[in-house]
Amino acid sequence: MSSSMLFNVTTLSYMVSMLIFFAFLATKNKNIGLAGSLAALFGFVVQTAAILLRWKESYDLGHGHAPLSNLYESVVFFSWTIILIYGLIELKYKYRVIGAFVVPFALLGMAWAQLGLNSGIEPLVPALQSNWLLYHVITCFLGYAAFAVACGISIMYLVKEKQEQSSGDAPAGGVFAMFPSVRILDDLNYRAIMIGFPLLTLGIVTGAAWANYAWGTYWSWDPKETWSLIVWFVYAAFLHARITRGWVGRRAAILSIIGFAATIFCYLGVNLFLSGLHSYGK
Amino acid sequence: MTTTKRGFAHTLWDFFCSLKLSISLLIGLATTSIIGTVIPQGSPPPEYLQTISQNKLQLYDKLGFFDMYHSWWFILLLYLLTVNLVACSIKRLPRVWKIIAEPTLVMDDGFEKSLSLTHEYKMPGDAATLRDKIAAFLKQEFAEPVTTESGGEYHLFAQKNPYCRLGVYVVHLSIIIIFIGALIGSFFGYKGFVNIVEGTSVSTAYTRTEKPIDLGFAVRCEKFSVSFYDTGAPKEFKSILTVLENGKPVPGYEKIPVIVNDPLSYKGITFYQSSYGPAGDGAVHHLSVRAKNGGAPVKLIARQGESVNLPGGGTMHVLESTQEVKSFIPEFSGPAAKIEVHAPNGQTQSFIVFRNYPDLDAQRGGDLIFNYDGADEKYYTGLQVAKDPGVWVVWLGCTLMVVGIMMAFFMSHKRLWIRVAAGRVTLGGTASKNPAGFQLVFDDLADKLKKM
Numbered sequence: 001m002s003s004s005m006l007f008n009v010t011t012l013s014y015m016v017s018m019l020i021f022f023a024f025l026a027t028k029n030k031n032i033g034l035a036g037s038l039a040a041l042f043g044f045v046v047q048t049a050a051i052l053l054r055w056k057e058s059y060d061l062g063h064g065h066a067p068l069s070n071l072y073e074s075v076v077f078f079s080w081t082i083i084l085i086y087g088l089i090e091l092k093y094k095y096r097v098i099g100a101f102v103v104p105f106a107l108l109g110m111a112w113a114q115l116g117l118n119s120g121i122e123p124l125v126p127a128l129q130s131n132w133l134l135y136h137v138i139t140c141f142l143g144y145a146a147f148a149v150a151c152g153i154s155i156m157y158l159v160k161e162k163q164e165q166s167s168g169d170a171p172a173g174g175v176f177a178m179f180p181s182v183r184i185l186d187d188l189n190y191r192a193i194m195i196g197f198p199l200l201t202l203g204i205v206t207g208a209a210w211a212n213y214a215w216g217t218y219w220s221w222d223p224k225e226t227w228s229l230i231v232w233f234v235y236a237a238f239l240h241a242r243i244t245r246g247w248v249g250r251r252a253a254i255l256s257i258i259g260f261a262a263t264i265f266c267y268l269g270v271n272l273f274l275s276g277l278h279s280y281g282k
Numbered sequence: 283m284t285t286t287k288r289g290f291a292h293t294l295w296d297f298f299c300s301l302k303l304s305i306s307l308l309i310g311l312a313t314t315s316i317i318g319t320v321i322p323q324g325s326p327p328p329e330y331l332q333t334i335s336q337n338k339l340q341l342y343d344k345l346g347f348f349d350m351y352h353s354w355w356f357i358l359l360l361y362l363l364t365v366n367l368v369a370c371s372i373k374r375l376p377r378v379w380k381i382i383a384e385p386t387l388v389m390d391d392g393f394e395k396s397l398s399l400t401h402e403y404k405m406p407g408d409a410a411t412l413r414d415k416i417a418a419f420l421k422q423e424f425a426e427p428v429t430t431e432s433g434g435e436y437h438l439f440a441q442k443n444p445y446c447r448l449g450v451y452v453v454h455l456s457i458i459i460i461f462i463g464a465l466i467g468s469f470f471g472y473k474g475f476v477n478i479v480e481g482t483s484v485s486t487a488y489t490r491t492e493k494p495i496d497l498g499f500a501v502r503c504e505k506f507s508v509s510f511y512d513t514g515a516p517k518e519f520k521s522i523l524t525v526l527e528n529g530k531p532v533p534g535y536e537k538i539p540v541i542v543n544d545p546l547s548y549k550g551i552t553f554y555q556s557s558y559g560p561a562g563d564g565a566v567h568h569l570s571v572r573a574k575n576g577g578a579p580v581k582l583i584a585r586q587g588e589s590v591n592l593p594g595g596g597t598m599h600v601l602e603s604t605q606e607v608k609s610f611i612p613e614f615s616g617p618a619a620k621i622e623v624h625a626p627n628g629q630t631q632s633f634i635v636f637r638n639y640p641d642l643d644a645q646r647g648g649d650l651i652f653n654y655d656g657a658d659e660k661y662y663t664g665l666q667v668a669k670d671p672g673v674w675v676v677w678l679g680c681t682l683m684v685v686g687i688m689m690a691f692f693m694s695h696k697r698l699w700i701r702v703a704a705g706r707v708t709l710g711g712t713a714s715k716n717p718a719g720f721q722l723v724f725d726d727l728a729d730k731l732k733k734m
């Protein structure tokens with residue numbers, strides 16, 4: 001059994017989970033919703049095993065490093081953290097339907113990694129040979145994942161709000177009946193960002209600590225650093241917007257979506273379009 | 283006159299206390315920061331001219347786009363943010379402090395109506411006994427209460443985590459501390475680099491603008507080496523460094539290996555492995571050559587580019603060489619040299635010889651067979667040099683920020699009031715965060731109190 005086979009099983013499970021969640025939206029059958037969660041959970045367990053196996057495979061090859069060293073590995077890890085954060089939020093707040101808007105992000109990541117990226121296990125270049133890599137990448141990606149969940153929730157908010165406006169006071173029908181109320185979606189959006197913001201802050205701080213340790217400057221306005229700060233500013237704006245009258249709800253949802261777009265640019269766009277010290281994805 | 287002046291000061295104060303300003307500043311910083319990630323920062327002007335016109339170059343230069351994070355308008359935004367932060371905190375902190383230091387001890391009817399969670403029961407017994415029982419109950423289940431008597435009724439007040447209300451201010455203070463740390467670094471620290479040839483020492487570093495900095499001591503590079511993975515990718519860059527004071531090695535700072543991610547620090551100045559290259563005075567190559575039809579091999583010593591006579595006439599010289607050929611020719615590994623041979627008959631041939639594959643050259647079929655024995659090449663090591671006395675202030679700020687965010691997000695100031703009158707007990711409560719979570723706590727307490 002190799003890790004790449006397990007990753008294929010993972011991708012398939014997330015696909016099945018997403019389809020079941022769509023069926024849940026259409027049928028509103030509680031058991032189908034439960035099946036969607038279980039499929040995601042199964043994928044998550046397999047993915048955890050696959051990541052650990054890949055870690056071991058790297059030692060067998062004599063490289064011996066955590067599977068967080070290139071674009072393929074980071075995309076796989078990102079998709080794992082999305083399901084993790086979604087799972088925690090579902091356990092705590094019991095709104096299963098959010099899965100329909102969050103699992104697709106994880107599926108997209110896995111599908112892209114498995115189909116489009118080089119999955120070879122390579123030795124670490126000197127710049128990445130540090131324990132800081134682990135702390136930095138894990139905190140950043142957990143933060144990104146929470147923002148992905150918040151983005152999914154915000155999309156639900158906008159969809160639900162639009163539907164409520166067009167149908168007036170009549171009780172919501174169709175797929176939307178499953179959605180939590182806009183007030184709850186707004187609150188969940190805030191809660192997801194309350195998880196993501198401290199993690200992103202830790203991610204930036206550990207990154208700065210590493211840069212200081214390895215290069216002697218904790219901040220050098222490298223494009224990746226700057227983009228992480230941009231993302232941080234957007235979510236800081238979001239947090240302050242919430243305590244300002246007139247900024248809750250729709251505007252907060254839009255800020256959350258902009259924040260996640262900036263997050264994705266920080267993660268992928270910077271490597272694809274800009275040049276700098278961070279060499280993932282080359 | 284004075285009224286308009288005060289009016290103006292007021293307006294200015296209100297302007298700086300506004301959260302709308304904070305949101306605009308945060309979004310403004312986020313948007314403008316993008317410019318510096320799209321336009322390369324600090325490149326020499328000719329490089330920009332390859333992609334943009336002269337007019338644009340002048341305009342961008344005026345706007346400070348080539349060093350935008352130090353441009354006056356970006357720094358101004360940061361100062362505005364700081365003033366906004368301080369003003370907002372000055373305005374709000376006293377109110378928050380009052381909630382902590384002078385809590386409302388008595389829940390009267392008006393206050394009770396303002397609370398979202400309340401509960402009322404009938405309870406037998408006289409008020410004083412009830413008061414004592416409930417005080418003991420609160421102490422055990424929630425927090426020690428303060429009791430006040432007013433109008434023949436007893437009022438108990440208990441709270442948890444009042445100080446977490448300061449979390450937000452800890453975060454804001456931490457931002458100011460980080461700014462102070464950065465300022466200390468920019469005034470009293472520097473960043474530079476040194477290039478040290480193996481076997482030599484330097485005592486002066488240079489900034490990016492070639493300004494010399496006296497280190498106050500010397501650093502000698504004993505040796506520099508690179509190792510490679512099987513794939514040909516670099517595995518480790520290593521300099522062996524010794525710190526010298528007055529020309530003598532400093533005990534404890536002799537022959538210290540410095541690799542990427544593992545620097546050397548001495549007297550607050552840190553040296554980071556960052557680049558390397560050939561020292562420039564040319565490598566000395568060792569080769570041996572023998573005739574195809576037998577005979578003892580002859581050793582050759584050739585400086586890079588220098589012509590060497592061959593046995594039996596003709597000359598050769600080394601064109602280029604590498605320590606690791608794998609990145610050029612993946613099928614081979616180890617040191618290699620490209621040499622050019624001029625035969626006595628005027629024929630010229632150039633080819634590659636490999637140290638790890640002796641006698642491979644025999645397959646070339648030439649009259650002479652060359653073996654490459656390697657080179658003595660001197661390298662220089664390129665080190666970043668940094669001194670930043672403000673860095674500890676920055677880490678203090680970062681720690682405070684994380685602590686403050688935890689206080690602000692994950693702790694909640696929970697308050698409970700209980701009014702005890704003869705035969706009747708009223709319970710009220712509120713929390714600064716997570717109302718749903720607090721409701722569970724509140725209902726649970728109310729339940730237990732009823733059964734008491």
Ligand code: HEM
Nearest residue numbers: 236239240243304307363366367370374450453457687690
């Ligand atoms: C322009 C400068 C800023 C001003 C004027 C400002 C002002 C404020 C104010 C008035 C509050 C509400 C306090 C309360 O609830 O009583 C607040 C909350 C907060 N601020 Fe700031 N702030 C600024 C910048 C920042 C930045 C850059 C951060 C980045 C970490 C930050 C982090 C927070 C946090 C985490 C909260 C708590 C939000 C919540 O509870 O949801 N602030 N800020």
